[in-house]
Amino acid sequence: MVRMRKDVWKLPANDKTLFWYGQAIAVLKTRPITDKTSWWSLAAMHGIDSQLWIDLGYLDPAVQLPFDPTKQGFWNQCQHGSWYFLPWHRAYLGAFEAILLDVIVKKGGPADWALPYWNYDPTVPSALKFPTAFAAELLDDGSKNPLWVKERYGRTGNGNITIRPTDVPVKQLWRAAEFFDEPNDVPTSFGGTRTAFHHDAGAGAGKLEQTPHGPVHNLVGGTIEGGDSNVSTDNGLMSMFETAGIDPIFWLHHSNIDRLWESWLTVHQLQAPPDAHKNPTDLAWLDQPAGQFVMPQPDGTTFTTTARHVLNTKDPSLNYEYQDISVPGQPASPLVARLNRLGVAPADANTLAGAFSMASPKTTEMVGQSAAAVRISGAATEASVQLDDVARNRLQGTLSARSMSNLALGAKPTPPDRVFLALENITSATDVGVFHVYVNLPKGADPEQHPENLAGVVSLFGAREASRPAGPHAGSGLTQTLEITDIVDAMHLAGDLNTQQIDVKFVPQTPISDNNKVDVGRMRIYRQGG
Amino acid sequence: MTWRIALPAVTRWPSRALLAASLAGWVLLPLLGHGAQSSAALCLSYPTLADAPRGALAALSVADDTMLAALSWIVMVVAMMSPLLAQPIVQLRLRSLTRRRRRAVALFAAGYLAIWIVAGFALVTASAAITRLAEHLGWPALAITLTIAAIWQAAPLRQSALNRCHRPPDLSAFGLAADLDCFGFGLTHGVWCVVTCTPWMLLPLTTPAFHLPLMLMISIALLLERIAPARPAAWTWRILPGQKVAGVLLRSMQWSVR
Structure with missing residues (x-):
């Protein structure tokens, strides 16, 4: 029987899923870090900083560690900024769940126990609340709640975890039709950029890894009130790779990220390319990196696996499905809707959209760039991207309903470009920070009143390591790409696109000070056609 | 039913143009090398350097030989290094306005080659010194260069x-600033490349008998190393470039039925 991973907010009143989760955690926490099935070793697989763990009281300095905590190997294995992000985390969660299930069954619990998920659905405000069972330090009987950790500081540091719909948008996930990007392109895909085996964040994060994955890490973890987010011990566990796995909510968060992958696979849109919303068939993704997804088993031994072996969650090796993978509100044909919006007659839009699906492979062209780095701090920071006239004219040409309708004249139909704002070389002295990015906001306007100008949300999860000049990324920082097609369409229709520059406004959602040295090295606007 | 080897796609990064440039270099090298055998060319007429370790600078006194030597050196750099430039060139093109892309790549290549030409003089001088030291000590020069490289x-x-070779460039988009940045990126990328590769380049320079096969082996090793992800800077036992990637490649070369 396939086990069901359930929505934590929809568990019936007398449900024991979280009770058994807590029971298993309590057992795993008693095991020493030298045991690969211990809570500590499982968390260290995601990341470990031994000094930080000692400072936070999660590691005894006298213990002889079985692996070098500074090296990537069985520990520090997590995949970020890479097309392996989703399959690696699925294998990781699967191994974790199997170890917990083993403990639960031995304690007399249900054999169909499965890890629940926290669906912070932006359309359901009540689901955005932090799951109650994890929030209290003590249980009703006065004993310690195994689902609780003290290092959860939330958005402003006072321990209140508040997540708003704009922090966790999912619409952009369904629009990303391709699973992965090639490294010679701007990252706009769902699952990340083709890379070798990676541990750190960096340039290749896919849409799902960028949002809602990153913001939830930061908005749960946060930084303690009055603390300094540049100092790791002041930050919540969820805010950093090296500590995230210690927090029991981490696993429900990633269960939801894994669920969103299953949801994405069900998206069906008319006129989509043949490989849209499908997993890669590339052997480099399916079968590599050979032998490097190393996972523990309940008996303490390890096994190796690859993406190919985790694609079917109902396979006996994983044996789970999600309670709900529906994709609410997805339009049947976003392309036809866009063509209508751009002024193509409804009667022609369907034919035209069909003809576009046969169009040439995608091309990416830079349309504009910012002149200098932008320091983000305080309430808001304004900046601008200078446009190149030639490239902008080409973009405008593809948005013109008349040029699209040239199909009737026998010309090759050109679909309207999609437009992306790439924030490159985001460097930071801290891992904690979330900011919203607005594009073409009217001068002096209150951003909150203009959701139509919100390009997206960016989190600094993983930024500190990616910013270290001596680190593996040599200080190249994070890259995040936000789709601004709708905003640019609106500018075009309002006659505002015939401009030399586009304004961008960064609005921090968590405290970000000048001391955090949060810089966006370059902003680039790209058009993508084909 | 088809059979395919599951090679990592990253090995397919180098564009056809870069592979063609590299291949042309490898074809030209033996031709130039044999042609220059009697001359005191910098890097290809090793017997001159090895047999008469009066040094490369002495060799440079003959203008024609110098030209040929410099040409040989550039061809060698093109042959060995072109495939390594796939990533920076892709990054450069993506960050350049379409009409400036060719110019950007040309400026980058000019800066990159300029660094390697300067490095060439230093390397030849160093190899001559190593050869002399080897003779003085009565050791094979290969042992000394291998130790340095390791x-x-x-x-x-x-x-x-x-x-730092993996680091994407930060480039201006417009006007003279963009040109300068592309050339500057060529220079800085060249510096990091020279710093990374130099000791291995001493190997063929001080081992004239096997210089071409050694160069080819080193090229492949450096390419393998380059496609591996960056890792923290720390002392390591991995003293062969690309040894980790080679291991992964070997393990993954499973024949798979599709």
């Missing part, structure tokens, strides 16, 4: 330089 390979500083 120690350098193990050093964190080298990993740091290699990591």
Whole structure:
């Protein structure tokens, strides 16, 4: 029987899923870090900083560690900024769940126990609340709640975890039709950029890894009130790779990220390319990196696996499905809707959209760039991207309903470009920070009143390591790409696109000070056609 | 039913143009090398250097030989290094306005080659010194260069330089500033590349009998190393470039039925 991973907010009143989760955690926490099935070793697989763990009281300095905590190997294995992000985390969660299930069954619990998920659905405000069972330090009987950790500081540091719909948008996930990007392109895909085996964040994060994955890490973890987010011990566990796995909510968060992958696979849109919303068939993704997804088993031994072996969650090796993978509100044909919006007659839009699906492979062209780095701090920071006239004219040409309708004249139909704002070389002295990015906001306007100008949300999860000049990324920082097609369409229709520059406004959602040295090295606007 | 080897796609990064440039270099090298055998060319007429270790600078006194030597050196750099430039050139093109892309790549290549030409003089001088030292000590020159290369390979500083080779460029988009940035990117990328690769380049220079096969082996090893992800700079036992990737490749070369 396939086990069901359930929505934590929809568990019936007398449900024991979280009770058994807590029971298993309590057992795993008693095991020493030298045991690969211990809570500590499982968390260290995601990341470990031994000094930080000692400072936070999660590691005894006298213990002889079985692996070098500074090296990537069985520990520090997590995949970020890479097309392996989703399959690696699925294998990781699967191994974790199997170890917990083993403990639960031995304690007399249900054999169909499965890890629940926290669906912070932006359309359901009540689901955005932090799951109650994890929030209290003590249980009703006065004993310690195994689902609780003290290092959860939330958005402003006072321990209140508040997540708003704009922090966790999912619409952009369904629009990303391709699973992965090639490294010679701007990252706009769902699952990340083709890379070798990676541990750190960096340039290749896919849409799902960028949002809602990153913001939830930061908005749960946060930084303690009055603390300094540049100092790791002041930050919540969820805010950093090296500590995230210690927090029991981490696993429900990633269960939801894994669920969103299953949801994405069900998206069906008319006129989509043949490989849209499908997993890669590339052997480099399916079968590599050979032998490097190393996972523990309940008996303490390890096994190796690859993406190919985790694609079917109902396979006996994983044996789970999600309670709900529906994709609410997805339009049947976003392309036809866009063509209508751009002024193509409804009667022609369907034919035209069909003809576009046969169009040439995608091309990416830079349309504009910012002149200098932008320091983000305080309430808001304004900046601008200078446009190149030639490239902008080409973009405008593809948005013109008349040029699209040239199909009737026998010309090759050109679909309207999609437009992306790439924030490159985001460097930071801290891992904690979330900011919203607005594009073409009217001068002096209150951003909150203009959701139509919100390009997206960016989190600094993983930024500190990616910013270290001596680190593996040599200080190249994070890259995040936000789709601004709708905003640019609106500018075009309002006659505002015939401009030399586009304004961008960064609005921090968590405290970000000048001391955090949060810089966006370059902003680039790209058009993508084909 | 088809059979395919599951090679990592990253090995397919180098564009056809870069592979063609590299291949042309490899075809030209033996031709130039044999043609220059009697001359005192810098890098290809090793017998001259090895047999008469009066040094490359003496060799440079003959203008024609110098030209040929410099040409040989450039051809060698093109042959060995072109495939390594796939990533920076892709990054450069993506960050350049379409109409400026060719110019950007040309400026980058000019800066990059300029650094390697300067490095060429230093390398030949160093190889001559090593050859002399080897004779003085009565050791094979190969032993000395191998030791230098192995120690350098193990050093964190080298990993740091290699990591910087992966760093995407920060370029202006418009006007003279864009041109200068592209040339500057060629220079800085060249510096990190030279710092990363130099000791290995001493190997063929001081081993004239096997210079071409050694160069080819080193090229492949450096390419394998380059496609591996960056890792923290620390002392390491991995003293052969690309040994980790080679291991992964070997393990993954499973024949799969599709």
